[in-house]
Amino acid sequence: MQTNQPYDYSIPDVLSGQVVPGKRCVVNFGKGTRLVMGMVVGVQDAPDYAGTLKPIQSVLDKEPVLDKELLQLSSWLANDSFAFWITCLQTMLPTALRTETKRIGKMDEFTLVDKGHVQTVYYVHPAQTAADYATIQASVRSNAKKQLALVAELSHLSQSQGEVAAHALTREYGITLGMLKSAADKGWLRLEERETYRHPYAELDDMPRTKPLQLTDQQQKAYDAVAKSIKGQQAATYLLEGVTGSGKTEVYLQLMAAAQAAGKDALMLVPEIGLTPQMVARVKGRFGSQVAVLHSGLSDGERYDEWRRIARGEAHVVVGARSAAFAPLHNLGLLIMDEEHENSYKQDDAPRYHARDVLRWRSEYNHAPLLLGSATPSLESRARAEKGVYTQLLMPERANKQPLPPVDVIDMREADLDEYSGDFSAQMLAAIKDCLSQGNQAVLMLNRRGFSSFVMCRECGYVAKCPNCDISLTLHMDTHSLRCHYCGHEEAIPRVCPSCGSKRIRYYGTGTEKVQQTLGKLLPDARIMRMDVDTTRRKGAHGRILKEFGEHKADILLGTQMIAKGLDYPDVTLVGVINADTALGLPDFRASERTFQLLTQVSGRAGRAEKPGRVLVQTYNPDHYAIRLAQKQDYERFFALEMHMRHEGDYPPYYFTFKLTVSHEDEDKAAKAIFRLADMLQKGLSDQAIILGPSRAAIARVKRKYYYQLVIKYKNEPELQAVLESMLESTQVSSRSGYQIAFDREPLSFI
Structure with missing residues (x-):
């Protein structure tokens, strides 16, 4: 069972002065000898408990891992999300700082294992003079090549008063750490162990710095409003509603610079790690090594080291996904949430928080402005702007004065489809060919991964379902398996129907994998790159795919909704939505809003530079208001119509x-x-x-x-x-x- 209250423990004399709020400690909890990690949330002179207190066993940290702000935030979060306090505290910590209890042998004894580990590097220093090393070299056997190489290196270092990393000697000569420690025991050298950071995106720190751009009038107005709150240390919330390509990112960057000029730190959230590489490149391009990155695509060690850089005040700008809302910045002066309408900002598991609410709390605590940016704000945020809870900032034009790309809706009810063309109408296929013939690039979106949506027997109607979930299995041809997208269950593709024995097993529906195969047949010379959950499982896959597409190593980028936002490529002149109806038919009152947002966002990927863009949307519901208003990119009309629908149904934001x-x-x-x-x-x-x-x-x-x-x-x-x-x-x-x-x-x- 969880606990949701503080417990009193006595502080042994040996730990006097070490037990302070925000440090992790080891305590004996409950009956027996079970050890658990506790978080110190307060210290007082007298206990609230009348009985005999157990002593704290040990303290895990030299410095608090959570400061006063984050401790208060954890308490608020537990109360607001109806989660247990310790769950909220652990949510704020990197995985490397979480502990687990392990039983010792067969007895009822336990030890606490801390998952955190610091990466260290050994450096080699000479401990003798050059003359001494000449004597040592004469005593070494002629066939002891590694020892001779080590002595020669040490002799060189003694003359230059230098040092060398142990791993460099391993790489160059095959000298192991064990050999170096043995040499240290002989007095040949001195080994120094230093802590070092695992540094993601380190290659971007030395890239040439970008210069601030001249702001347009609409950008300047938005900048001035927020900059005034930074300077005045005001906890105001701004909603920046700017069309795709209006230059919201440049406003963000110049506001970060304004926060730094005021001696403050900045925190920026992006909705998905797929967007992070491009945004990190832009922010590091402006601020270099001052930038830290936090998202789930990093290893535990990388996240831990980035978290420590932030906590130690070595990074003053943080870019990350949802969990970065808890970044341990001590001097916040600006908070930014890009694409504030995105669902990924809501946590699915306890504590079920929305990052927007966390940032609003931190905005109030730090007397710092919060900027929410989107081309298609959530109805809740837009309604708050209407009521004056948020201050609305508008950027209705693209920064380069280019018009928004025209959007053509293709009625798939009238499209002449066959097995060869698959899900591509004649208009869509012709547009792709025309785009590629001019040396341009295309982005195609289908918000469903896999090869086929389900496998069915045409004889008896049997559909292959997951044994653990009430959902059909999705066919994946790359692994030649059926897979459940909810629990991960995987099984072989059946050759005959398990129900009736028929061989008339067929694949129905479509996914990104099948579309890629179809495109390969229709356009054999086109280079196609796929971006979905299946192709981005490996660490760094998001950044690699986007980088290669930006370098023109592919003509077509095919993907799910992760490609719908944030991408900015000058040669993308065509965006195609293969099926606009995937979210529209869901039994959810937000289905229309999500469809409108997705179509508007993905449309904004076309024609962002000098070349004009074009958008094609295939749909079986061409007259639906979400699709028609997305075609016109008319957010204001959609907002008014959707708010009327919500009011009639007693749904948020009215309730x-x-x-x-x-x-x-x-x-x-x-x-x-x-x-x-x-x-x-x-x-x-x-x-x-x-x-x-x-x-x-x-x-x-x-x-x-x-x-x-x-x-x-x-x-x-x-x-x-x-x-x-x-x-x-x-x-x-x-x-x-x-x-x-x-x-x-x-x-x-x-x-």
Whole structure:
């Protein structure tokens, strides 16, 4: 069971002065001798506990790993997200600073293993004179080549008063660390161990610095407004609504410089690690080694070292994905969230926070402005700007004065498709050929990965489903397997139907892998690069693909929604959306908003430089308002229409929402539990609250657990916090019986 309160421990004399808030410590918790990691959240003279206190066993850190700000933030986060406090504290720490308890032998004894490790490098210093090394060299056997090489190197170093890294000697002569330690024991040399950082993107630190560009009038107005708040140390929130290509990034960079000029640090979030390489290159191009990077694409060691650089005040600009919202900057003067509308800013697991809310809290705490940027702001943010909660800044024109690319909608109901052309209409295929014939590049988006959506028997209708989840398996031809995109289950492609024995097994639907294969047949001379979850699993894959595409090593970049935003290539003159309907049919009240945002964002990848661009959108719903308004890139009209729809249906931003989900391996138990929780809510909340459900989740079974949910819609519900807190505590015991209860404030999806 989790705990959600501080516990009192005594401080032994040997640890006097070492135990301070923000340090990790080792304590004996509960009965027996089990050791766990604790976080010191306060020190007081007298205990609140009347019994005998256990002593703290040891302190893990020389300096606090969380400062006063982050400790207060963790407490707020636990309260706001209905997560346990220790879960929030651990969320803020890099993986390398988390610990695990291990049993010692067969006895009930435990030790705590810290996953963190510092990378060190050994340096070799000469300990003798050149004359001494000549004597040593004469005593070494003639066939001891490595020893002779070492002595010669040491003699050279003694004359130049230099040093050499041990790994350089290993690389040059094959001299091992063991040999060096043996030589040190003989008095030949002195070994010095130094801590060193694992430094991602180090190659960008020495690149030529970029100069600030002359701002356009609209950029200057946005800059002036935020810069005034930086200088005045005001905690204001700004919504920068700028069309794709309007130059939002240059505004960000010059505001970061303004923060630095004021002696402050800057934090910038981007929605996905796929966007990070390009953004890091731009920010490092302006600020060099002052920039630290935090995202899940780094190794644990790299994240740990970047985190330590930030905590030690060695980096003053941080660029990262969602988790970078907790970067341990001590002197924040500016916070930026690019593409603020993106779903990836919401955490799926406890604590289920939205990075925007975390940044707003840190903005208030540090008296620093927060800038939210997007071409298609979320309806919630745009509505707050309407009410004056946020200050709206507009950049309606592209920075280079080029017009937005024209968007043509292709009605796929009238398209003449065959097995050879696959999912490509004649217009789309002709446009791609025309684009490539002029030496330009194309970006094609299909928001579904894999080869086919499902495998079905044409004889009996059998569909291959995941044994752990209530979802069909997706065909992946690169691995020749069927794979579940929810739990990772994988199995061989069936040759005959497992149900009726028929050989009439066929593949239905399409994914990026299949489209790549079709394109290869239709355009055999085209160089195609695919960017989706399957091709970007390896470390550094995002950056490598984008770099190679930018170097014209491919003519077509085909991908899922990760290619829809942030990319800026001057030779991309065509953007094609292969199927605009993938999100439109979802049973989600945000389906239209997400479709509009995605189409508008991906359209903005075309014609960003001097060459004019063109966008083609294939759809089976050409008359849908989200698609028609995305074609016109008319955000204001879409906002007005969608807000009317939300008002009619009592949905956000007119109502707040909260989702409760119960899961269990036994479906009957999960159903009974959610109905018990619904009864508690009915009794504890007012008549103004609207409760939807309980009901089965849209995907009722995932990873062998059945899911049931209910949604609360409310405007002002003063008892909600107390009722949910009581529910959080009372459901703790049930976790021992296999139940999992998830609390999700303002969920981004009800399915």
